[in-house]
Every structure is written in C-alpha cells, then in structure tokens.
Amino acid sequence: MKLYIKNMVCRRCKMAVLSELDKLGLRPLSVELGEVELPTPISEEQKQVLSKGLYALGFELIDDKKSKVIERIKNLIIELVHHKSNDLKTNLSHYLATDLGQDYSALSNLFSEVEGTTIEQYFILQKIEKVKELLMYNELSLSEIAWQLNYSSVAHLSNQFKKITGFTPTYFKNLKDRKRKQIEDL
Structure with a gap:
C-alpha cells in the first residue's frame, strides 16, 4: 500500500x-x-x-489523484536540483514524463492549473534557492555554481538570479542578513 x-x-x-x-x-x-x-x-x-x-x-x-501527481512533480524537481545536481543536464520535460509515465503537456497543464505557476518557473525557483545555499557556503565560485547547476554561463545565472531575487549573486553573497526560503514555501 x-x-x-x-x-x-x-x-x-x-x-x-x-x-x-x-x-x-x-x-x-x-x-x-x-x-x-x-x-x-x-x-x-x-x-x-x-x-x-x-x-x-x-x-x-x-488522497486525490491530482494532488499526488503535483506533489510527485515537486518532489522529483527538488530531488533533481538539491540532491542530484549532476543530473541537471537531462531534459526536465523528458525526466518528468518518463518518471510519471504521462505526457509532459498534460503534466504541465495540471501543474499550472493547480499551482498557478509553471513547472519551469518552479524549477527555476528551486535552482535559485540552491544558488543561494551555495553562495552562503562560500566554497564555490560563481562559475563553479553555474556549471554545477547546468547554467549556460555565469551571465545567465546572474540574470536569472537578479530577476528572481532583485539582487546580483555578488550583492546577495555580501549581505549580512541573507534570507533563504524553505523549499516547501516555494
């Protein structure tokens, strides 16, 4: 069961x-x-x-089927971003469709309908939270973070980070009171 x-x-x-x-x-x-x-x-x-x-x-x-699918999508994305970052090179739509055994467009429509955001946007939010975490640890350079999270360039990571947070990664790294969100609050 x-x-x-x-x-x-x-x-x-x-x-x-x-x-x-x-x-x-x-x-x-x-x-x-x-x-x-x-x-x-x-x-x-x-x-x-x-x-x-x-x-x-x-x-x-x-208990309901829609909620189970939505939660599975979220958990697959969280697992991918936070625990399997070297697998980020895989195509997200193929990854989800294969694991769930459903057409990606149906999954995408269901997710958007229930969550009010797209799967892609949820994926980006998870990646940005991972970037924040890695910046706070101060162990990797920005280019190493970009590579680890499969960004095409540091500029792409920086632009996406600023669009989501309002800060550049460097500015965020230097903030004294860096606020991160809990994964389940994204």
Whole structure:
C-alpha cells in the first residue's frame, strides 16, 4: 500500500515521517520524498492517527489523484536540483514524463492549473534557492555554481538570479542578513 505525503522535501522529513510510522508500529518497505510504501493496508483509525501526527509536523496525507501527481512533480524537481545536481543536464520535460509515465503537456497543464505557476518557473525557483545555499557556503565560485547547476554561463545565472531575487549573486553573497526560503514555501 502506498501513502502519499505532502511537504516532504529532505532527508530529515523522511526521518520525521519514519518516526511517526514507528509510533504506530508500522514498518514501511520504503520511505521516499512524498511517498511511503507499506507492506499491508492500514486501518482507517491508523490512517487518522497518522494524519494528525504528520499534520503536527507540517505534512499532509494526500488522497486525490491530482494532488499526488503535483506533489510527485515537486518532489522529483527538488530531488533533481538539491540532491542530484549532476543530473541537471537531462531534459526536465523528458525526466518528468518518463518518471510519471504521462505526457509532459498534460503534466504541465495540471501543474499550472493547480499551482498557478509553471513547472519551469518552479524549477527555476528551486535552482535559485540552491544558488543561494551555495553562495552562503562560500566554497564555490560563481562559475563553479553555474556549471554545477547546468547554467549556460555565469551571465545567465546572474540574470536569472537578479530577476528572481532583485539582487546580483555578488550583492546577495555580501549581505549580512541573507534570507533563504524553505523549499516547501516555494
């Protein structure tokens, strides 16, 4: 049995969900971003208790098909940008369509309809948050960041960064109070 969970965006989220499952004595086969696979179905009572526990941590159980697809798209993009940056050279539309087994234009239309933004814009926002993170670490040059996140040039990264944040990457890097957004708030 698969459960779909909204707002799982990182490894700590997986650990928190696993902890909630453990409280109910549930032993999942796998816990991935936005998805838990259990060996057997759970009772409605267990589902309600789990839902309340997850909600208290900022997660939500998802039941409807559209929400599951949207959450899967978001989780695939987050995983790609934040955990598999060397795979960013792949075509995003092909990557999503292949993983979800659906036509990209249908996925794109659904995402835009429900989220009020495009998949591409969501992808760009994730990349900009990753750029902010890497700038704050101050370990990579701007050209290394551009290469890692598959930007065609430093100028392209800088223009996109300024368009989204209002700051140049250099100015942002020098700010004392650099505000980053939580991934789930994008």
